[in-house]
Amino acid sequence: TMQGARQLMKVYVTRRIPQEGLKVLTEAGVCKVSMWDSDEPVPRAELLKGVSGAHGLLCLLSDRIDTEVLDAAGPSLKVISTLSVGFDHIAINEIKKRGVRLGYTPDVLTDATAELTVALLLATARRLPEGVQEVKSGGWSTWKPLWLCGYGLSGSTVGVIGLGRIGLAIARRLKPFGVKRLLYSGRSAKPQAAEVEGEHVPLDTLVTESDFVVVSCSLTSDTQGLCDKAFFSKMKSNAVFINTSRGTVVNQEDLYEALSSGQIAAAGLDVTTPEPLPTDHPLLTLKNCVILPHIGSATYSTRGIMAALSANNLLAGVMGTAMPSELIL
Ligand code: NDP
Numbered sequence: 001t002m003q004g005a006r007q008l009m010k011v012y013v014t015r016r017i018p019q020e021g022l023k024v025l026t027e028a029g030v031c032k033v034s035m036w037d038s039d040e041p042v043p044r045a046e047l048l049k050g051v052s053g054a055h056g057l058l059c060l061l062s063d064r065i066d067t068e069v070l071d072a073a074g075p076s077l078k079v080i081s082t083l084s085v086g087f088d089h090i091a092i093n094e095i096k097k098r099g100v101r102l103g104y105t106p107d108v109l110t111d112a113t114a115e116l117t118v119a120l121l122l123a124t125a126r127r128l129p130e131g132v133q134e135v136k137s138g139g140w141s142t143w144k145p146l147w148l149c150g151y152g153l154s155g156s157t158v159g160v161i162g163l164g165r166i167g168l169a170i171a172r173r174l175k176p177f178g179v180k181r182l183l184y185s186g187r188s189a190k191p192q193a194a195e196v197e198g199e200h201v202p203l204d205t206l207v208t209e210s211d212f213v214v215v216s217c218s219l220t221s222d223t224q225g226l227c228d229k230a231f232f233s234k235m236k237s238n239a240v241f242i243n244t245s246r247g248t249v250v251n252q253e254d255l256y257e258a259l260s261s262g263q264i265a266a267a268g269l270d271v272t273t274p275e276p277l278p279t280d281h282p283l284l285t286l287k288n289c290v291i292l293p294h295i296g297s298a299t300y301s302t303r304g305i306m307a308a309l310s311a312n313n314l315l316a317g318v319m320g321t322a323m324p325s326e327l328i329l
């Protein structure tokens with residue numbers, strides 16, 4: 001048949017992905033899918049072998065996509081589709097040079113990630129994990145006026161570093177808690193900040209004046225290590241630091257120092273360096289540090305939608321048609 005005669009495109013998927021994504025790939029009938037069918041990351045050697053001769057690669061943020069992977073794929077590769085909005089794991093210049101297209105998943109995970117950021121902020125500021133632990137361990141003896149007190153959002157100043165899609169969605173959710181001032185920093189002032197009465201300020205002002213510092217920028221050479229000793233030393237001693245962007249935006253040794261010395265009140269992290277964070281990491285010994293395993297976008301629905309979008313990006317890339325979400329390089 002005509003169908004049978006048509007050459008199937010070869011795509012490689014680096015992990016077991018939600019059904020919604022697999023369904024898109026199989027029902028299209030245009031590609032031969034090979035998948036690393038596991039919840040654990042594909043070993044590097046397997047990835048290099050699997051991608052060889054592929055027209056499309058569907059990857060995760062835990063896969064480092066560099067020259068070695070691109071060379072292993074060879075000239076057949078037309079598209080890389082990542083199951084994430086962040087693309088700091090991909091050698092952008094290399095794929096641009098080779099004319100490979102890039103698909104990603106903006107917008108569809110904005111609400112889930114903003115919601116998780118608010119949950120982490122409240123959990124950290126109001127010391128929820130500590131409280132839960134005290135109940136379980138018998139540390140709860142009676143109601144005590146001075147026990148397990150934390151910080152509230154009402155009347156506070158919140159600083160958002162990176163008022164992008166997720167940063168704005170975080171600001172929208174925090175405002176109704178009675179936030180008095182909403183500051184943000186970034187390369188440019190955003191017209192959409194008006195909606196949250198956001199003030200575009202220099203980073204120094206944000207760090208110095210905020211009661212809550214929330215990091216929601218992308219990881220770039222400018223933001224790598226942005227939150228270091230100098231940064232934490234400018235924060236108020238009652239301030240709470242939250243990071244849901246990427247781990248390497250933070251210097252973790254400096255954060256440990258700031259938290260253990262009382263330089264800042266508490267920190268909540270959804271992202272760390274490395275991931276997973278080793279269980280003997282010093283940050284895990286601190287009561288005023290709440291660490292989550294990179295679950296910002298982890299709702300069933302969002303992950304299903306991300307999988308379908310990344311599959312549709314992949315298909316469009318191998319077919320040479322318009323992608324639903326292409327990152328223009
Ligand atoms: P956007 O591109 O919409 O937002 C990124 C923002 O970062 C931009 O507004 C940009 O603002 C800002 N930015 C870049 N450089 C700087 C800088 N030097 N200082 C301050 N701000 C800066 O992306 P999203 O909001 O969709 O996603 C943001 C990031 O969140 C992703 O890149 C990813 O790393 C992370 N993420 C984490 C998740 C999790 O599970 N924890 C889930 C989803 C995303 P400007 O251009 O004005 O500088």
Ligand code: DGY
Nearest residue numbers: 083084085086109297
């Ligand atoms: C992303 O998409 O970049 C997140 O880190 C995971 O959803």
